[in-house]
Amino acid sequence: MNLLHAPSMSSRFENPFLPHVRRHVTIDRTGRERVRLSTPAEWKSFSCNSGNEFPRRGKLDKASRRVYAPIASVARTEGTASIQETDILQVKGVTYRPPGSDATLLDNVSFSLPEKSLGLLYGPSGSGKTTLLQVLGGLATPTNGTIYIGNNSTDSTKNPHGPGSLSARVGIVFQFPERFFLTDTIVEELIFGWSRQTQDPVLRQTQTLKLQSAVYAVGLSGLPLDMNPRNLSDGYKRRLALAVQLVRMPEIMLLDEPLAGLDWRARADVVKLLSALKKEKTIIVVSHDLRELSPIVDRAWQMEMGGVLTQQPWTSTVTK
Ligand SMILES: Nc1ncnc2c1ncn2[C@@H]1O[C@H](COP(=O)(O)OP(=O)(O)OP(=O)(O)O)[C@@H](O)[C@H]1O
Numbered sequence: 001m002n003l004l005h006a007p008s009m010s011s012r013f014e015n016p017f018l019p020h021v022r023r024h025v026t027i028d029r030t031g032r033e034r035v036r037l038s039t040p041a042e043w044k045s046f047s048c049n050s051g052n053e054f055p056r057r058g059k060l061d062k063a064s065r066r067v068y069a070p071i072a073s074v075a076r077t078e079g080t081a082s083i084q085e086t087d088i089l090q091v092k093g094v095t096y097r098p099p100g101s102d103a104t105l106l107d108n109v110s111f112s113l114p115e116k117s118l119g120l121l122y123g124p125s126g127s128g129k130t131t132l133l134q135v136l137g138g139l140a141t142p143t144n145g146t147i148y149i150g151n152n153s154t155d156s157t158k159n160p161h162g163p164g165s166l167s168a169r170v171g172i173v174f175q176f177p178e179r180f181f182l183t184d185t186i187v188e189e190l191i192f193g194w195s196r197q198t199q200d201p202v203l204r205q206t207q208t209l210k211l212q213s214a215v216y217a218v219g220l221s222g223l224p225l226d227m228n229p230r231n232l233s234d235g236y237k238r239r240l241a242l243a244v245q246l247v248r249m250p251e252i253m254l255l256d257e258p259l260a261g262l263d264w265r266a267r268a269d270v271v272k273l274l275s276a277l278k279k280e281k282t283i284i285v286v287s288h289d290l291r292e293l294s295p296i297v298d299r300a301w302q303m304e305m306g307g308v309l310t311q312q313p314w315t316s317t318v319t320k
Helices: 062-077 129-136 163-169 186-191 201-217 234-246 264-277 290-296 314-318
Strands: 009-012 022-027 033-038 088-096 106-114 118-122 144-150 170-173 252-256 282-286 299-304 308-312
Touching: 088 129, 106 129, 106 144, 106 282, 106 299, 118 129, 118 290, 129 170, 129 252, 129 282, 144 163, 163 170, 170 234, 186 201, 186 234, 201 234, 234 252, 234 264, 264 282, 264 290
Parallel strands: 106 308, 118 282, 118 299, 170 252, 252 282
Antiparallel strands: 009 022, 022 033, 088 106, 088 144, 299 308
16 A cells, blocks of 8 residues: 555544544545544544545644644645535436426526535425425435535536435435424434444444434433433424434435424524534525524525526525
8 A cells, every 4th residue: 555644633523513522534645534533431432434524724723733734735736535625515407397297396496505504495385495305305306407415516526416325415304393203212213213233333333423413413412312202392302303314414404494383482592503503514494484594594595486496695685
């Protein structure tokens, strides 16, 4: 192996998803990055590869920055796949007609969204907003067009993702998600669908860490995990519904009317939570609550009847 490994770095992970986790980064001369995560001793030692995203400079401590800066610049100039600081969702010319129907629910929809930002999708009832979320989440296959979860807009090597791969990379929280809780405890709700058979300790520890991270990220860590989710307040039910998706570690979160049916206090709470989440996730929200969401919206689109999407300058949107 002719790769010269740079010194390993360690920096505390300053994000709400992985509290108390130390991150050890090694980057070879080709710019390929290996990330090892380790938890404090009381959680037992564990490590895994966690993709190839560059750590952002601001997240590294001073010593790590000194080591990291020259390595990062080598990686960037060599143009490797590790240069993924600006992951983008790109939707190009997507049309959707349900199988066996002539109705066009989405008509040549195109848009993109930068990583770690929040896009707002609004429009009249029946215009096709939920349909678009279903297509983005891989629950329906576009009749035409392509959806990319790409690296950047000029990267010609990125591949379109079929519905199967989309559903693995996208988490959808439908309207009134608490109506679909299936189990009698918070923890069962979170791990629903996980294999109970696995004896692989690394996989088990990875799953445990994901669970802890999701619970912490939505502010449920103070609650007993054996609590019945139906006994949670409305706002906390929404938090749990978000955690159910976050635990799958999706790259993009799609939320259909996350404020619907909540009182003012819970609504403000959810807006605050989304504001924190978008520091780590790319989020698309379908909502009619433009004013409440406006402070955290980075990009906005209006869906018109017939599934026609137009991007809106956000400043003019909020004054409507
Ligand atoms: N399988 C289907 N076949 C035909 N039409 C459908 C199908 N599914 C949904 N529709 C229609 O597509 C249109 C768009 O529905 P969709 O639920 O996406 O709208 P929406 O903008 O999310 O509405 P709302 O704000 O009320 O949730 C509606 O007129 C709906 O009746």
